[in-house]
Structure formats: structure tokens, C-alpha cells
Amino acid sequence: MKNQISSHIRNFSTRTDILLQRNRKNIEWRDPRTSFDKFMPQTSRVKAWEKKGQDKETYFKKNFAHIHANTKESDPYNKKLHHREKLQSIRDELSEQHLTHLSKFKGSRNVMPSLKPNPLSDYVYGTNSVIAALNSKKRAYHMKLLYYGTLSPVIARLATQIYIPMEKATKHQLNLLTNNGIHNNVVLETKPIETIEVSHLKSCDDESGVMRFDETIAINLFEENQIRYDNKTKTYPLGIFLDQIMDPHNMGAIIRSAYFLGVDFILISRRNSSPLSPVVSKSSSGALELIPILTVDRPLDFVNRTKQANDWTFITTDSNPNARKEFSPKALKLADLKGQCNEAPTILIVGNEGKGVRTNMKFNSDFIVEIPFKERPRSKNEIRGGGGMVVDSLNVSVATALLIDNILRK
Template structure:
């Protein structure tokens, strides 16, 4: 009987021959979850990873020239270092990766949650923005413009990985990246803590410049095309739009984030630190 069953399964690998007994679920293909060490590359990314006490580092692969450049930046590795060649690094991270002669093997950052937002003033929330290049660019802009955290969903958002880290150019280790299961519920919790929740929407009742800001704000941006989802909009206090004076009426989400953060800081009366 076992032999017959094995032969049947070999010719019918995805069917269940025994009624009443559920078939084993098939493994899903696609991007795997980050469950072990990742490889971070690029001088800015690696420098920020060494400066972050919450980043658990394991091993550094670098060319002699890259090691000198890191030391010039004040980075003295506290992990084993293996000198290698640019071709050796390309084999590790791919031909198209701009590694700048350095690859760091490290663990993903700890899972940050709402508790890490205590004392925050300006938080940027991304509703199902999936492109790691866009999210990385937004993380970098959020650091530059003094946001306290960037919030994404656990699903339909990029995992922490080499592409996201490189696109963020070090920002991943300089700002809290909070991941939540349910964006609408997260916004309700933030509202209960006294945060004003503003979603960017082309049908907003006022432009963002004309929106009155509270002392603490969560700014919500949606994916290109779909925008902020209906349930997430319903959890916000206001809908605001970005009015463009030129012939092109909309911006890429990463560019929209820069403009929205700048306007929000001005509206909240936040001034650059000296």
C-alpha cells in the first residue's frame, strides 16, 4: 500500500488521494521572510550599522581600500574581518549590487512596536507601499527631515533586507522602523494617545499647507495608484491633498513624502536643530 501511495503521489504531487484528510499545504513561492543573518552593503549602510548599538553584527567582508575608507570615517570593526576582492563581493550580493567594496553580515533589527513611539512628535505611516527602493528613500528622507519613526504594515511592505537597507543609505539604523499588523487599528491607538492623524488624498478637503496641525501628528501616505485604503482613511482625522502648481499633478510616493514632511514640520512649528 505504501508503495502504491508513493507512486501515486509521484505522478500527482499536488492532489490529496485520501478524502477527509487535508493535503499538506504547498510551500509558497516568492520573497522569503527574513529569518536569519542578512548582508548589508555600501559604505553609508555599513557605517550606520556599526554605529547602531541595537544592530547585532557578525562578520565583515571588505576590500583593503574599503577598509581604509571605513577607518577614515571612524569605523573600526568589532567583528571578524575577511579581506576579499570586488568580484568576491559580487558573488555574495549579486552583479548589480553597488557594494562599494564592503559587505556586513548582521541580524535584522529588533521588531519595534508602538511602545517605541513614546515621546514622538511626527510619525510617518506608509499604507502598503511595497517597493523597497521607495521605502528606503522615504526612510532616508524621514531621517533628514527629523521624523521620529516610519511605520509600515507587516504584510504588503518590504522586509528588512539588502535592497531596502542600501536604498535607505544608512537610515534604517538611524530611525525607528515600526511594523504593525493592522494600520487602521494602529491609527486608532495613536488617536487615543492624542495624535492627530492626517492622510494624504487627492480628494482631501484642504491642501496640506492649509491644514491646521496639532502638537503630535501621524502623517499617512498610501501606495501609488491605490492610495490610502478606505478603512485607513476612515481612521484618520483629516484628509489633505498636495496641490501641485505645474502641469504634472502628482508625485512619486517618495517625493510626496519629502514634501509632506517638510510642510508638516512647518505647520507644527518644528524648527531645524542647530
């Protein structure tokens, strides 16, 4: 065993010595099993100038100098030069047109930061809404009046009387301020409308036409206030309570109908209702600025405390008051509303567009009224959806107008 190990060591040493000697003599050695060049012969292409024993520059001058000369002399009338100059002139003209087009909007872009909507302001738009806002004193103050084109003389006179600065603006700027509303080329930047929060209603003086109520100043702190109502056409006032009306267009339409028909004031639940935005003012055609608006924080407490303090009558709308036996004794027909304001001060409660008046409000109301649906003979081509009529109710603003008209009818 020892002899075999010694033999291997001697063989390894001998082989190492041979390799060292080859490296010292700079003799190239390759393993034939991994040599690629040995089995793949390498060939190189002989260049044309090498075949003739010339350098590259001399070869090309001798053989291709005439082609280069003919290329220079092939455009004796400078057609290519004129073509290049024409293309450059077209590019210059297009660039100038582009810069001229951009310069038209340069001024308006610089003005835009000054017309950026202010979150603390309302932008009342529309001719009637702006005139009503300038005439009424429901807003603390107005900042400026923006208009495009020719300003209405009535608006200009009102703005001059109360010293409101007037500025010209582009139609695009007015579209941005009004969220693409129909502004009639006039926008009034003003403070948001101020409302009075009421705790409950109190007595009414039919001789002087004064209605009293408690205004909420702070928590459990109230102050008596009053508003006047029209006592010439009726004995007692009529108010509309908007219970969770979410659509600003519906709210504006209700306020417009109420003001036109002779409602004395509007009550709005402070929570879950549309804010009194410029959209509401536009939809009401400016009636929002003219009719008294009161807000209620707790509708149920308001109804109960008002009924205890005085003889106010609350009438609630419902599509089917006889559906529940609790409401059947309170049900009224549309004709029963005639002359209601000559008997007692009245509040008409109008509910949400989809769900209607809340059930607890119905329980606390004195009467419940519905607008009857007039049956029509069914035609062969009539389309019905969901097992019933497609048109089975009225819009909340239209229904409110019909109810107001019946209450105020003598």
C-alpha cells in the same frame, strides 16, 4: 462421392512419397515459379593477379614495390617530421595556457562555499549603510566584514572596536552576496534588523521629549515602552505610517527623507509591505539603522485605539480628496499643515505607490491632504497619454518629503 475422396487420398500419398525419395537422394529441387537464380545469371570479376596466375602478395611486390620505396625517400630533409613536431608544440603550449587560466580561478572557487549567502543573515552593503549599522545597536550582532581593495579607515576602526573579523574578498564574491548591488567594495554580514510591534500610541511628554506606547509581547499581552523625540524644534512628535509600500527603493527614499527632515519614528504595516532588507538600508543611505522603526499588525485597530487613548492627529494623503463627499469636510490644503506638530502629536499616513492609502484608513483619519498639481500652458509638441497629462503625480518618496517639510515648517 467415396470414390472421389479415395482418389484424392491416393494422389496425395503418391506425391508425398516422391518428395521423401528426393530428399533421401540429396537431390536439389526448386519450384521454377519462385527461382531467382535461374533467370538472373551470376558473374564474378576476375582479379588482376588471377589473370597472371599469381597470388596477391607476389603481384603487389612485383608491380608496386618501387612506389613504396620512393615514398620513403621523398622527404630527405624530414620536413614532414618537423612540421608534425611544430604542431604538437603549439598544442602543448595552448594546453598549458588553458591550465594557467583555470588556476587563476581555482582559489576563488574553493572560497565560494564559505561565502554562500546565509538565509538567516543580512548582507548590508554600501559605505554609509555599513557605517550606520556599525554605529547603531538595532541589530543583535555582526558576523564579519568583507571588503575588496582598500578598506575605509572609519569602517576599519569601527569594526576593530567591536571585534568584528575582517576578510578580503573578490569583487565577484561581493556582487553575488549583494545581488549585483552598488556595494562600494564593502559588505557587512549581520543579523536582520529588529523592530518593535506596537499595539497603539499613548501620551507624550513635551517637557522631557518622551513618547509612550504599548508594545505587543504576545496575543492580548502588552507592555508599556517609550522612545525619545526631538522637543526642541517642535512641541509634539511626528511619525510616518507607511501603508503597504511595496517597493524597497521607495521605502528607503522615504526613510532617508524622514530622517533628514526630522521625523521622530516610522510605522510600517506588517503585512503587504517591503521587508527591511539591505536594499532598503542602501536606498536610505543608512537612515534605516538610525531612526526608530515600529511595526503594526492591525492598522485600523491601531488608528482607532490610538485616537481613543490620546489626542493624536492622523493625516492621510490623497490625490483628490474632494472626489467623494465623505472626504470633503476633511480636506486640507498644503499650507494648512504648517505648525501642525506644535498643536498635537501627528501621524502622516502614506499609501501604496499605485493604489494609495486604503479607503477604510481614509475614513478613520482626521484630515486628508493633497499636493496640488500646477497647471502648465499646453504646448504644441506636448505628448499626452490616456486623455490626460503623462506626468500627473509625484513619486511617493518625493510627495512624502514635501508633506513632511510643510508639517514641520514653523
